[in-house]
Amino acid sequence: MTAKLIDGKAFAATIRGRVADHVARLKEEHDLTPGLAVVLVGEDPASQVYVRSKGKQTKEAGMASFEHKLPVDADQETLLKLINDLNNDPEVHGILVQLPLPSHMDSSLVINAIAPEKDVDGFHVINAGRLATGQDAMVPCTPLGCLMMLRDHHGDLSGMNAVVLGRSNIVGKPMAQLLLGESCTVTIAHSRTRDLADVVRQADVVVAAVGRPEMVPGDWIKPGATVIDVGINRIQDGEKTRLVGDVEFDSCAEVAGAITPVPGGVGPMTIACLLANTVTAACRANGLAAPEGLTK
Numbered sequence: 001m002t003a004k005l006i007d008g009k010a011f012a013a014t015i016r017g018r019v020a021d022h023v024a025r026l027k028e029e030h031d032l033t034p035g036l037a038v039v040l041v042g043e044d045p046a047s048q049v050y051v052r053s054k055g056k057q058t059k060e061a062g063m064a065s066f067e068h069k070l071p072v073d074a075d076q077e078t079l080l081k082l083i084n085d086l087n088n089d090p091e092v093h094g095i096l097v098q099l100p101l102p103s104h105m106d107s108s109l110v111i112n113a114i115a116p117e118k119d120v121d122g123f124h125v126i127n128a129g130r131l132a133t134g135q136d137a138m139v140p141c142t143p144l145g146c147l148m149m150l151r152d153h154h155g156d157l158s159g160m161n162a163v164v165l166g167r168s169n170i171v172g173k174p175m176a177q178l179l180l181g182e183s184c185t186v187t188i189a190h191s192r193t194r195d196l197a198d199v200v201r202q203a204d205v206v207v208a209a210v211g212r213p214e215m216v217p218g219d220w221i222k223p224g225a226t227v228i229d230v231g232i233n234r235i236q237d238g239e240k241t242r243l244v245g246d247v248e249f250d251s252c253a254e255v256a257g258a259i260t261p262v263p264g265g266v267g268p269m270t271i272a273c274l275l276a277n278t279v280t281a282a283c284r285a286n287g288l289a290a291p292e293g294l295t296k
């Protein structure tokens with residue numbers, strides 16, 4: 001392997017440390033404990049793992065964690081009522097509704113019921129619009145984590161060619177907005193993109209968020225490019241299963257200048273950014289300055 005490994009797990013630990021320091025200061029100086037409410041509908045095993053991990057890391061950072069579980073057949077009104085209660089609860093500064101929701105629910109209606117200032121996922125249409133127009137927004141955690149790693153590795157990103165693979169509202173689109181905000185020349189590729197390999201070969205920075213195991217081979221990567229792998233795909237490996245990203249790690253690491261692993265890359269950064277966004281929301285709710293270095 002020739003590429004530098006970007007260690008998201010270690011970076012995330014330093015961010016959580018900064019979050020914990022800031023939380024301690026908020027308690028001491030303002031008697032304020034940031035609180036995060038996570039809502040899980042149904043019993044999807046992967047979602048349960050993430051929700052547990054979010055709750056644990058929230059508490060480890062000294063914040064209050066509130067978990068709400070609804071049965072898979074809960075009606076949407078019940079969920080909307082819960083969100084309304086959380087919107088009005090002064091101890092709750094951040095609200096996350098775990099996605100995907102069961103198919104009988106309308107995700108965008110549910111997400112847009114969250115008070116925008118408590119929308120620590122940054123999925124509310126107000127936050128998406130604020131990000132797109134360059135105003136202070138809650139920035140989606142996964143793209144924010146990717147940006148932090150890119151900035152840490154490169155410093156200034158301006159003028160670089162960035163290719164984002166995937167155009168979802170939760171990863172691809174906000175990632176492209178952030179890179180545009182850094183003055184990259186941004187291309188968003190998706191399932192209808194023609195000559196995808198040639199598009200990716202132009203990129204100094206590739207962010208892969210397609211949800212297809214090991215889709216990007218090394219010969220699509222420009223030598224020296226930085227590869228950020230957002231994909232989390234569980235595949236069968238003999239008797240066991242294992243996690244792989246959207247890029248073929250070994251072949252890409254032979255060509256890239258730097259690459260994130262899966263696991264241990266974007267995933268841990270996502271949760272660290274969720275904690276950071278919760279602190280930011282708590283500060284803003286109390287008229288305090290948001291912590292330096294933890295927001296965009």
Ligand SMILES: NC(=O)C1=CN([C@@H]2O[C@H](COP(=O)(O)OP(=O)(O)OC[C@H]3O[C@@H](n4cnc5c(N)ncnc54)[C@H](OP(=O)(O)O)[C@@H]3O)[C@@H](O)[C@H]2O)C=CC1
Pocket residue numbers: 142165166167168169170171172189190191192193196209210211212230231232233246266267270
């Ligand atoms: N690490 C983390 O914290 C997180 C990881 N993830 C992971 O990131 C991945 C993407 O997630 P998400 O954005 O929610 O996924 P979506 O399924 O919502 O979007 C996938 C995107 O990839 C595009 N796509 C699919 N197939 C191809 C293809 N063959 N060629 C080019 N583009 C393609 C789709 O194009 P089209 O729009 O044309 O259909 C779509 O825009 C998943 O593996 C997910 O598990 C997601 C969130 C957080």
Ligand SMILES: Nc1nc(=O)c2c([nH]1)NC[C@@H]1CN(c3ccc(C(=O)N[C@@H](CCC(=O)O)C(=O)O)cc3)C=[N+]21
Pocket residue numbers: 049050096097098099100121141142232243262263264265266267268270271
């Ligand atoms: N409202 C909402 N917000 C989200 O941010 C959200 C969501 N819904 N639904 C699901 C996706 C996925 N996601 C991940 C977070 C952390 C890891 C993570 O920490 N992964 C570890 C491995 C974990 C494991 O071993 O399974 C790693 O990559 O090292 C992965 C995926 C957040 N998501």
